[in-house]
Amino acid sequence: MGRWEPDARARLVRAALDLFSEQGYENTAVAQIAERAGLTKSTFFRHFRDKREVLFGGQDELAGLMTGAIAATPVEAGPLAAVEAALVATAVTFGEERLSHGAQRLAVIAGNDELRERSALKMVGFAVAMADALKARGVPELDAAVAAELGILAFQRGYDRWLEAGGDFGEIARRTLGDVRAAVQALEGGE
Amino acid sequence: MGRWEPDARARLVRAALDLFSEQGYENTAVAQIAERAGLTKSTFFRHFRDKREVLFGGQDELAGLMTGAIAATPVEAGPLAAVEAALVATAVTFGEERLSHGAQRLAVIAGNDELRERSALKMVGFAVAMADALKARGVPELDAAVAAELGILAFQRGYDRWLEAGGDFGEIARRTLGDVRAAVQALEGGE
DNA sequence: ATGAGTGATGGGACTTGGTCTCATCAACCG
DNA sequence: CGGTTGATGAGACCAAGTCCCATCACTCAT
Numbered sequence: 001m002g003r004w005e006p007d008a009r010a011r012l013v014r015a016a017l018d019l020f021s022e023q024g025y026e027n028t029a030v031a032q033i034a035e036r037a038g039l040t041k042s043t044f045f046r047h048f049r050d051k052r053e054v055l056f057g058g059q060d061e062l063a064g065l066m067t068g069a070i071a072a073t074p075v076e077a078g079p080l081a082a083v084e085a086a087l088v089a090t091a092v093t094f095g096e097e098r099l100s101h102g103a104q105r106l107a108v109i110a111g112n113d114e115l116r117e118r119s120a121l122k123m124v125g126f127a128v129a130m131a132d133a134l135k136a137r138g139v140p141e142l143d144a145a146v147a148a149e150l151g152i153l154a155f156q157r158g159y160d161r162w163l164e165a166g167g168d169f170g171e172i173a174r175r176t177l178g179d180v181r182a183a184v185q186a187l188e189g190g191e
Numbered sequence: 192m193g194r195w196e197p198d199a200r201a202r203l204v205r206a207a208l209d210l211f212s213e214q215g216y217e218n219t220a221v222a223q224i225a226e227r228a229g230l231t232k233s234t235f236f237r238h239f240r241d242k243r244e245v246l247f248g249g250q251d252e253l254a255g256l257m258t259g260a261i262a263a264t265p266v267e268a269g270p271l272a273a274v275e276a277a278l279v280a281t282a283v284t285f286g287e288e289r290l291s292h293g294a295q296r297l298a299v300i301a302g303n304d305e306l307r308e309r310s311a312l313k314m315v316g317f318a319v320a321m322a323d324a325l326k327a328r329g330v331p332e333l334d335a336a337v338a339a340e341l342g343i344l345a346f347q348r349g350y351d352r353w354l355e356a357g358g359d360f361g362e363i364a365r366r367t368l369g370d371v372r373a374a375v376q377a378l379e380g381g382e
Numbered sequence: 383a384t385g386a387g388t389g390a391t392g393g394g395a396c397t398t399g400g401t402c403t404c405a406t407c408a409a410c411c412g
Numbered sequence: 413c414g415g416t417t418g419a420t421g422a423g424a425c426c427a428a429g430t431c432c433c434a435t436c437a438c439t440c441a442t
Contacts (some may be wrong), residue, residue: 008419029398040421045400060324080378121304121313142348142374149340157333183333185377187271199390220427231392236429 009047009057011037016054017101020108024117052118055105058093059122063129065089070133079139083151084177086130087158091170094162102163127152153182200238200248202228207245212295243309246296250313253325254320256280261324270330273343275368277321282361285353293354334378335353345371377381 016034019028030051034044048054069089073082111116127148134144158176162169206227210219221242225235239245260280265274284373300306318339349367353360 030400031398041400042422043420046419051399071307077282078378088402105216115316116310120315121308124307124311140374140377142370145344145348145378146341146371146374147378150337153336153340158343167232179333181335183331183337184379186334187338188372188375189270221429222427232429233393234391237390240429242428 006041008037008039012039012044013054013057017104017108020055021104022184023060025108025112035164038150052114055109055115055177056122059125060073062090062093063126065092066126067133070102070130071136075137079143079147080181081178082137083130083147084174086133087173087177088153089102090155091173094169099163099166102159106163120138123152123156126155150180150184151177199228199230199234203230203235203238204248208295208299211246211299216299216306221332227337228315246300246306247313248307250316253281254317256278256283258320258324261321262327262340266328266335270325270334271341271372273325273328274321274338274345277324278342278346278368279361279366281346282359282364285360289356290357294352297321297354314343314347317346326350339369341375342368 007058012033016028016033019033019036021044029043033054034040037044044054066086066089069085070082073085077085084151109119125147130151131144131148132146135141135149139147154173157180158169158173162172163177201286203224207219207224210224210227221235222232224245225231228235235245257277257280260276261273264276268276268341300310321342322335322339325338326332330338345364345368348371349360349364352367353363356363
């Protein structure tokens with residue numbers, strides 16, 4: 001496998017993130033990102049499906065961790081326990097370097113509709129993956145969908161908390177899912 | 192307000208839907224849609240922000256109906272009752288002509304990633320709108336988010352049911368939300 | 383009526399995202 | 413040392429989306 005400067009992909013991500021922060025997403029051309037990374041437009045699109053995707057790498061890996069954890073949880077534990085295991089399983093990818101870039105990345109996404117759109121699709125993807133994994137364990141369809149949706153809600157809020165405070169993502173996710181479950185109880189109890 | 196052939200916007204929607212069904216979304220150029228509608232590319236983009244949006248018109252109106260219904264529900268009724276009112280309130284827009292085009296529209300969306308993306312964003316928009324309306328009534332933040340998310344889940348599933356079976360959308364939505372609530376109970380009860 | 387104003391449309395130049403094809407060049411292998 | 417492989421460069425090409433200006437239909441005041 002021939003290679004000149006290593007980590008072309010990582011260099012593209014870094015260049016994109018910096019340029020987006022400096023000048024905004026829409027004011028940055030793909031050719032410019034490639035240039036800063038010492039590459040060309042052709043190479044950019046060989047590494048990423050489109051301009052948005054440079055900010056969403058590694059999300060397939062997350063989905064795999066989630067479904068793997070659900071499959072590995074004993075069936076007796078119940079759907080929400082499996083979902084909790086799924087969230088905790090993703091913690092291995094939440095290291096120091098992700099923490100430092102995460103806030104920058106989230107700010108860029110928040111400022112652009114195209115990116116919020118892509119983000120929403122990724123979350124739907126997670127929810128579908130978890131729901132499918134639950135159904136494979138015999139969880140009824142609707143129950144699986146509800147559990148997965150609550151899990152994604154906790155995942156997103158846990159991620160926000162983690163970006164602000166740092167620490168162990170697994171622990172934060174567990175606690176946030178607990179908060180969500182408490183909110184569900186409050187909803188049904190209060191009527 | 193000068194006008195030649197009336198309903199330019201509606202003609203564009205119809206032309207787009209037909210062409211997307213015939214040849215697929217990605218094989219259809221905006222110029223082609225405009226041509227079939229007796230208009231030009233310029234005019235298309237004057238009516239729709241982008242190519243995707245031609246399939247998602249009127250969704251702002253839906254959000255308005257939802258938030259209006261939530262605001263009009265007595266606070267004592269509780270968040271989920273308000274969400275139910277929000278779903279029922281959208282029923283006024285689910286008439287015969289929407290039923291006939293709905294399945295066609297949904298098939299087109301399902302077959303294309305860009306469109307699934309846009310759809311996901313619209314659903315997030317509904318959820319945020321409902322959650323904000325609930326918070327304005329004093330519902331705690333997380334409770335509002337959970338209630339809104341469950342409502343959107345019911346809305347989507349109810350919409351699918353309605354497309355298959357027809358009938359009164361309000362009634363279907365009410366029933367579907369009931370199913371979701373039962374699933375929530377099963378999740379928490381079964382552990 | 384007639385002419386000015388208004389709002390919707392046409393038309394075309396232009397930028398950029400994204401695809402495709404072909405040439406190139408570094409490393410590896412026999 | 414020559415051939416293969418895999419990543420890259422280069423450039424043509426198409427369609428989405430923006431911009432600007434001309435035009436045409438309709439309205440309204442004089």
